[in-house]
Amino acid sequence: MRVLLVMDPIERINPEGDTTLVLVEELFRRKHDVEICTADDLELERGEAAAVVSTVAGVNREEFPCIKLEGGMWRRLADYDALFMRKDPPFDQEFYFHTLILEHARGKTLLVNDPRGLREANEKLYIFNFPSLIPPTRVTRSLVRLRDFLEQQGGQMIVKPLDQCGGGGVFHIRADDRNTNSILETISANQSKLVMAQAYVPAVREGDKRILLLDGEPIGCVMRVPREDETRSNLHVGGRAEKTKLSARDLEICKTLAPRLRADGLYFVGIDVIGGLLTEVNVTSPTGIQEIDRLEGVRLEERVIDWLEKRVAS
16 A cells, blocks of 8 residues: 655654654554655646655654655655645645645545545534534624623633644633733734634633544544643643543534534544533644553554555455
8 A cells, every 4th residue: 555644844743742653653564655745745737636755764753853764756646545634734825725736636545634624624613513512602803792702601711713723822811801802802813813712611621632533433532631820731732641531422422523524534533522512623633642542552543544454445
């Protein structure tokens, strides 16, 4: 099997937490032909999607960079059995153009995740397809409407931009904070950018549960507990990974999402659940495999590549 992973530069890899790394590692261990490139290496000519790619010649988490590459060649995307699109947000105009290039590989290789699904499934806005599962949420650029929502929620809310990841730009807003107006003006760029406002869910202090889904089925979860001095629970800003289990409510959420995720070609996603409420659906480069592996004594990357092999074979 020949597989291409479109990812961020290997120099940025965190060997202790990067999910793309363990996918590359498992593919290489199984002796598949593994090649990687960045999104900037994608090209399009006469309707043929292609990329300048490098071959993975070795993986060693103790070295820097931990992926050893050889060569550099131009190859058509149609030459691959499968392609992982794993570039981190922001989802900007360049990312949009990259998904349009990948469109020209549709039907020629298995795309994980589907570029059409990536365009449709903004990681913040996708939750609105499941209104019964989410906390009170409003998306607006209006400062008046944001303040109105803050009042409705009893003087506390979370605000976040629509195009960032990893907790970037997330604020816990309180009505009695003299900085509130300034924060809202800043995050909305003086009412020129849309902002998501969500009810503050106190259960976040117990943790934000990341659930990984593969072809609509939950394969593992981890609780990310924020530091005492932090609102955000993201691991890279100091959140603590703790072992957890899927609750009946979690399974209900996964079951509700599964048909839509499959229809949109979103095969590998990570959802965030706080207090039994769906807050985000991460589709561009969901993480969590390494943390779950360590806590549960499993190798989720094996399940992902098992699925990939079967899907390609079928």
